[in-house]
Amino acid sequence: MNGNQIIPTYTLNLEGEPCPYPVVYSLDVLEKLASGEILEIIADCPQSFQAVPEEAKRMGYVLLCEPVQEGPIIRFYILKP
Amino acid sequence: MLSSITSLYHKLFDKFWNPVLVTVIAGVLSALYFGITQTYWAVTGEFTRLAGHIMSWFGFDPHQLSYMKIMKFQGSPLDRVDGWVVSGMLLGALMSALLGGNFKLRFPHQKRRIVQGLVGGMIAGFGARLAMGCNLASFFTGIPQFSFHAWLFMLGMATGSYVGVKAALHPLLRGKPRLEKASPGTRNMQSSRSRVQPVIGLLVFCISIGLIVWEISGGHSKLGLAGIFGVAFGLLIQRGQICFTSAFRDLWVTGRGTMAKALALGIIAATLCTAVIIYLGVPQKIAWAGPGALIGGLLFGFGIVIAGGCETGWMYRAMEGQIQFVIVGIGNIIGAGILAWGWDHWGLFASLVKPYPKINLVSELGWSGAILSTVGLMLLWYAFASYWEKHVRYKANQKGQAVLMQANVEMKELS
Numbered sequence: 001m002n003g004n005q006i007i008p009t010y011t012l013n014l015e016g017e018p019c020p021y022p023v024v025y026s027l028d029v030l031e032k033l034a035s036g037e038i039l040e041i042i043a044d045c046p047q048s049f050q051a052v053p054e055e056a057k058r059m060g061y062v063l064l065c066e067p068v069q070e071g072p073i074i075r076f077y078i079l080k081p
Numbered sequence: 082m083l084s085s086i087t088s089l090y091h092k093l094f095d096k097f098w099n100p101v102l103v104t105v106i107a108g109v110l111s112a113l114y115f116g117i118t119q120t121y122w123a124v125t126g127e128f129t130r131l132a133g134h135i136m137s138w139f140g141f142d143p144h145q146l147s148y149m150k151i152m153k154f155q156g157s158p159l160d161r162v163d164g165w166v167v168s169g170m171l172l173g174a175l176m177s178a179l180l181g182g183n184f185k186l187r188f189p190h191q192k193r194r195i196v197q198g199l200v201g202g203m204i205a206g207f208g209a210r211l212a213m214g215c216n217l218a219s220f221f222t223g224i225p226q227f228s229f230h231a232w233l234f235m236l237g238m239a240t241g242s243y244v245g246v247k248a249a250l251h252p253l254l255r256g257k258p259r260l261e262k263a264s265p266g267t268r269n270m271q272s273s274r275s276r277v278q279p280v281i282g283l284l285v286f287c288i289s290i291g292l293i294v295w296e297i298s299g300g301h302s303k304l305g306l307a308g309i310f311g312v313a314f315g316l317l318i319q320r321g322q323i324c325f326t327s328a329f330r331d332l333w334v335t336g337r338g339t340m341a342k343a344l345a346l347g348i349i350a351a352t353l354c355t356a357v358i359i360y361l362g363v364p365q366k367i368a369w370a371g372p373g374a375l376i377g378g379l380l381f382g383f384g385i386v387i388a389g390g391c392e393t394g395w396m397y398r399a400m401e402g403q404i405q406f407v408i409v410g411i412g413n414i415i416g417a418g419i420l421a422w423g424w425d426h427w428g429l430f431a432s433l434v435k436p437y438p439k440i441n442l443v444s445e446l447g448w449s450g451a452i453l454s455t456v457g458l459m460l461l462w463y464a465f466a467s468y469w470e471k472h473v474r475y476k477a478n479q480k481g482q483a484v485l486m487q488a489n490v491e492m493k494e495l496s
């Protein structure tokens with residue numbers, strides 16, 4: 001999917017949050033979303049760069065595009081199917 | 082020429098490295114380090130000595146403490162192998178974070194995290210020193226020494242981290258996420274990287290090399306070599322995001338076994354290489370296998386989860402600019418200092434450590450027994466992590482949840 005077409009429903013800002021909270025918060029929010037809603041996750045803890053998408057995919061959520069990295073900050077767009 | 086250097090740079094620093102590859106390299110390097118310096122890759126011993134320096138600033142003579150005698154407390158960090166490895170690790174992690182463009186000053190926006198970092202760091206520092214090492218000397222480099230105390234420490238750490246996860250997800254600590262309705266409008270979907278940071282990273286690299294060369298040419302080749310290994314370890318743990326804490330914690334939080342499996346393989350590599358070094362005649366490092374190691378492991382496992390990272394974890398994260406982990410480091414040093422005090426004054430040594438034997442698996446089981454049992458323990462742990470990943474998912478599915486250990490964060494924003 002082209003990034004410009006993604007319209008997120010919510011933004012979860014995880015800047016400054018250390019482990020394990022990025023993964024815990026992300027999965028918690030994703031679970032509470034309605035089907036078809038998109039979560040935008042902003043993170044800056046490098047460990048969450050791998051753990052968040054990996055765990056989201058494992059739980060059946062869809063990573064809509066490659067994570068967008070702006071310097072030390074990363075953004076994920078995840079769909080609840 | 083220039084283009085091949087640029088492409089190599091992007092290959093190395095655009096993405097984090099595969100954790101299995103990194104732990105195996107770290108395992109082999111740690112054995113070489115042991116062969117060259119005759120001491121194992123460790124950091125909390127040096128933190129204890131730093132606590133000793135702080136005690137002396139406040140007018141207390143740390144040389145009176147018997148723990149400081151065990152730690153061979155003398156000179157300054159730059160006179161000690163452990164001091165050079167710790168400094169090297171900090172420089173290596175800083176260089177790596179900058180080269181990868183990962184540096185950013187990050188402040189925890191929830192104030193409770195600062196308390197968590199300090200208290201968790203203190204508990205972890207205390208526990209690690211009670212067990213004579215953190216998850217390096219009592220785990221990653223302790224198990225390959227065939228010292229049974231590391232087995233007890235691992236058991237304690239697994240249990241302690243489970244309790245730690247329960248506490249970290251308690252309403253008091255888990256806090257609230259910053260969740261908002263997404264702002265409308267298009268987003269910049271183009272990834273970008275810092276151009277300045279890699280240049281500073283290169284500068285840190287040159288400074289590190291300069292310091293090491295200066296030390297070696299001054300006749301202290303062992304200290305210089307420890308510095309080189311330190312830089313390599315720092316680079317590896319930052320590039321691989323090698324978080325020993327997550328090896329246990331992630332199993333209990335979401336059932337993620339990635340780091341647990343990577344560490345199991347890394348320790349197997351370290352065990353085989355360390356065995357060769359010991360066989361060639363370098364004396365083993367064996368610590369007391371008693372309640373000190375077990376309770377130390379429990380406290381350590383609990384503390385690192387509350388704090389968010391262990392000793393190696395805070396070192397590379399502090400160098401990435403994560404302020405919380407600078408606080409964890411301060412906590413570690415305070416905790417190690419309290420232990421050194423309590424060793425004599427609270428009778429910790431006499432009651433929890435001294436009455437128990439130092440069990441050397443090589444002299445107990447012979448070479449083949451020691452290697453087979455150690456590799457077997459790691460394979461068992463690998464198998465457990467694989468099983469656990471599936472088990473957690475199955476259990477969660479049965480309950481109709483995404484994860485088994487839920488945080489149940491309330492989100493008003495969602496209603």
